Amino acid sequence: xxxxxxxxxxxxxxxxxxxxxxxxxxxxxxxxxxxxxxxxxxxxxxxx
Numbered sequence: 001x002x003x004x005x006x007x008x009x010x011x012x013x014x015x016x017x018x019x020x021x022x023x024x025x026x027x028x029x030x031x032x033x034x035x036x037x038x039x040x041x042x043x044x045x046x047x048x
Contacts, residue, residue, distance in 0.1 A: 001020065008015050023041060031041045 004018060004020065005015050008018055021041075031039050033039050
């Protein structure tokens with residue numbers, strides 16, 4: 001989280017606007033960084 005906040009500060013992003021949601025998986029984290037700038041997790045074999 002400290003790395004996220006540090007980079008947000010560099011980019012003049014308000015840290016109050018940052019929301020991190022992570023779900024642990026047995027094989028790690030299943031996610032994709034979408035073109036619209038969102039990090040999406042996979043559910044039902046599709047990217048939400």
